[in-house]
Amino acid sequence: MKTTLRRLTAALLPLMAAHAMAADSTRLDDQTQLPKAPARPSGKAYFQPPAEADIPNNAYGDLVRRGQDLFMNTRALAPEYVGNEMNCVNCHIDRGRKANSAPLWAAYTMYPAFRKKNNKVNTFVERMQGCFQFSMNGKAPAADSEVLAALTAYAYWMSSGVPIGKVQPGRGFDEPPPPKGGYDIARGQRVYEKQCAICHGDDGAGRKVGATTVFPPLWGKDSYNWGAGMHRINTAAGFIQHNMPLGRGETLSDQEAWDVAAYINAHERPQDPRLVNGDIDETRKRYHADDGVNLYGVVVGGQKLGQGVK
Amino acid sequence: MFTSPARPLALILCLSASLLTLSLQARAADGEAIIQKGGANPAAMPCMSCHGADGKGMAAGGFPRLAGLPEAYIAKQLADFKAGRRQNPLMQPISQALDDAEVAAVAKAYAALPRVQVKAGTLERPREGSGAWLALRGAWDRNIPECTLCHGPSGVGVGDAFPPLAGQSAEYIEAQLRAWRASPAGPAGRKGKALAAVPPTRRNDPNGLMQHIAADLSEAEIKAVSAYFAGLGETTEPFDASQHRLR
Numbered sequence: 276m277k278t279t280l281r282r283l284t285a286a287l288l289p290l291m292a293a294h295a296m297a298a299d300s301t302r303l304d305d306q307t308q309l310p311k312a313p314a315r316p317s318g319k320a321y322f323q324p325p326a327e328a329d330i331p332n333n334a335y336g337d338l339v340r341r342g343q344d345l346f347m348n349t350r351a352l353a354p355e356y357v358g359n360e361m362n363c364v365n366c367h368i369d370r371g372r373k374a375n376s377a378p379l380w381a382a383y384t385m386y387p388a389f390r391k392k393n394n395k396v397n398t399f400v401e402r403m404q405g406c407f408q409f410s411m412n413g414k415a416p417a418a419d420s421e422v423l424a425a426l427t428a429y430a431y432w433m434s435s436g437v438p439i440g441k442v443q444p445g446r447g448f449d450e451p452p453p454p455k456g457g458y459d460i461a462r463g464q465r466v467y468e469k470q471c472a473i474c475h476g477d478d479g480a481g482r483k484v485g486a487t488t489v490f491p492p493l494w495g496k497d498s499y500n501w502g503a504g505m506h507r508i509n510t511a512a513g514f515i516q517h518n519m520p521l522g523r524g525e526t527l528s529d530q531e532a533w534d535v536a537a538y539i540n541a542h543e544r545p546q547d548p549r550l551v552n553g554d555i556d557e558t559r560k561r562y563h564a565d566d567g568v569n570l571y572g573v574v575v576g577g578q579k580l581g582q583g584v585k
Numbered sequence: 586m587f588t589s590p591a592r593p594l595a596l597i598l599c600l601s602a603s604l605l606t607l608s609l610q611a612r613a614a615d616g617e618a619i620i621q622k623g624g625a626n627p628a629a630m631p632c633m634s635c636h637g638a639d640g641k642g643m644a645a646g647g648f649p650r651l652a653g654l655p656e657a658y659i660a661k662q663l664a665d666f667k668a669g670r671r672q673n674p675l676m677q678p679i680s681q682a683l684d685d686a687e688v689a690a691v692a693k694a695y696a697a698l699p700r701v702q703v704k705a706g707t708l709e710r711p712r713e714g715s716g717a718w719l720a721l722r723g724a725w726d727r728n729i730p731e732c733t734l735c736h737g738p739s740g741v742g743v744g745d746a747f748p749p750l751a752g753q754s755a756e757y758i759e760a761q762l763r764a765w766r767a768s769p770a771g772p773a774g775r776k777g778k779a780l781a782a783v784p785p786t787r788r789n790d791p792n793g794l795m796q797h798i799a800a801d802l803s804e805a806e807i808k809a810v811s812a813y814f815a816g817l818g819e820t821t822e823p824f825d826a827s828q829h830r831l832r
Binding site: 326327328340344347348350351352362364368369370372373469470473474482484485486487489490520521522523524 | 708710712713722723725728729730734735737738741742743744746791792793794797798824825826827828829830831832
């Protein structure tokens with residue numbers, strides 16, 4: 276039995292791969308969960324990326340600096356690819372350098388990444404294209420575009436000295452385990468009002484100074500969409516536990532982080548661009564049912580979430 | 586034309602209307618008057634004698650700019666002085682001498698004055714270790730976000746809770762950082778006896794967002810970052826809301 280199955284899969288593999296290619300001609304990566312990173316050995320520091328002052332003063336350095344500028348000012352400098360009010364740095368704190376904020380130095384050397392689940396290989400560029408499509412609710416720049424060339428150069432530079440293919444402590448968001456008694460949206464709202472609304476606003480829309488967003492939106496039309504990795508409660512809980520309230524990371528309990536992550540992600544945001552046949556339930560089945568803990572297509576307070584907002 | 590019979594009547598109506606508003610204002614406390622002449626209680630000295638005729642403060646005395654600060658922020662500070670969450674020998678008695686209506690009126694009057702504007706610059710590339718670096722990059726190894734992330738691009742302030750740093754003097758900014766930082770106890774040395782710890786004299790920041798930042802800055806960093814914000818100056822050009830401010 277086992278061997279037949281193995282033989283069958285072996286025969287089907289090339290076929291399946293060809294199918295994956297055809298169905299996914301854009302080869303956009305979605306924002307599947309990263310595997311859990313190893314814990315930092317006690318007494319050892321996280322990887323230290325090189326200093327900004329060490330970016331060389333030549334054409335390569337110019338591209339790296341351009342990448343950093345784009346990373347921090349994505350909305351302003353690459354508006355044609357950004358459909359909301361977000362910048363890469365909003366979720367990748369300290370210019371993509373901070374551990375447990377999905378730092379670029381822990382990402383770059385882990386690609387191309389093979390995913391067993393759907394037998395796909397994704398490149399680093401495809402992963403960033405996914406961020407544009409989902410986190411930025413925008414349009415992915417072409418793989419050979421200047422924008423992605425600069426962002427890649429920036430990540431490459433920051434990873435100087437990281438061994439290839441060796442997963443680093445500090446990668447991803449180091450999600451806290453799901454709380455024993457589950458999460459509670461109402462309790463999350465209380466955390467939000469006390470600790471988050473001062474910056475992100477009662478309406479979750481964030482805050483601007485003129486045209487510039489200072490505090491990024493957490494839900495609504497200007498936030499990440501229903502296909503973004505941050506819409507997973509477990510992923511958002513990890514980001515929040517380590518990085519929020521701003522400058523006071525790791526002060527919320529795991530329970531509070533889960534509760535407030537659930538509260539944020541129980542609000543409407545732009546539709547998942549992969550929407551299948553205009554049908555939320557079908558989209559849930561295909562893309563969300565198996566994607567961590569999330570509320571897409573789930574009825575909360577009498578409303579089915581996943582309607583999308585424009 | 587001047588003989589039109591309707592005129593005197595209109596004039597009288599007009600006059601009595603403005604008299605009415607005046608007396609209403611007096612009862613509801615007049616912010617302008619408090620700034621120039623002080624509050625009803627003589628201990629509430631005229632604000633302008635320290636905060637300047639234009640409300641832009643006086644660097645030498647460490648008197649901050651109040652012009653254009655958010656109304657809610659000013660009212661909160663006066664309440665904080667009154668309650669002792671913010672300690673200062675000059676401002677505490679003054680805040681205690683103002684009643685609620687006077688606080689509301691003077692906060693409104695100062696908020697209505699021109700707020701600080703800083704010219705939108707090009708992308709800045711700060712040098713590590715400089716004041717500009719702290720302002721624009723922070724010190725994340727100590728959980729210190731870049732100051733502009735909360736105080737807004739060029740430190741012009743964000744909403745009611747995050748006051749502008751631009752427009753304030755280096756003396757004032759330094760004093761506030763030290764007020765939050767306090768000083769730890771010093772061990773007895775060869776020269777003197779042990780120093781007692783000085784507790785913070787300002788503990789009014791919401792959710793402790795600001796205190797830990799000040800506490801983790803060195804004396805040199807306090808000087809550098811204060812000089813950076815004080816040095817941004819002010820422009821009279823109107824704020825261009827269509828233009829992005831780059832990080």
